[in-house]
Amino acid sequence: MANPTAVFETSLGTFKAEIFVDEMPITGANFVALAKEGFYDGLHFHRVINNFMIQFGCPHSKDPESARAGTGGPPHGTIADEHLDGAKFSNEPGTLSMANTGSPNSGGSQFFINTANNSFLDWFSSGQSKHPVFGKITDGMDVVQAIESTKTSSQDRPLTPVKVERISIEE
Secondary structure (H helix, E strand, O other): OOOOEEEEEEOOEEEEEEEOOOOOHHHHHHHHHHHHOOOOOOOEOOEEEOOOEEEEOOHHHHOOOOOOOOOOOOOOOOEOOOOOOOOOOOOOOOEEEEOOOOOOOOEOOOEEEEOOOOHHHOOOOOOOOOOOEEEEEEEOHHHHHHHHOOOEOOOOOEOOOOEEEEEEEEO
16 A cells, blocks of 8 residues: 655645655554644744755744744644654655654654755754654655745744645555
């Protein structure tokens, strides 16, 4: 059975990503479940850093001006870190990676899309950051790059909010 595709309809266009539920069953299934229940619909990208990544998935980002944007998690709690020897996907451009607080098992709804080679974030690297990759952009990388190039504030928030209207899952 093929992995599902997530279709991101944003204020700057549409892009698609394969979600690696076969190789990353906890992280992938968590993302798919949140998307299917509409958790992500209406949220904004709350952290955009050119030549690094774009971050999304905080429930407080429904209001793009909220000082709490970037601090929230999913309604069902956090998930276990998924560090599987058979699933060593690197944080390369176009990959989706689980964000966390830096503490073990603190991922949940927030994730980022790498726009540069960020292998230092790989869970299997020697660094302290541990961010498992659970998907990859398959179409619309130009839209991801448009989001990445938006002008931002000193807190890395887009000055013109970038909204995700809807994420649908194609199975």
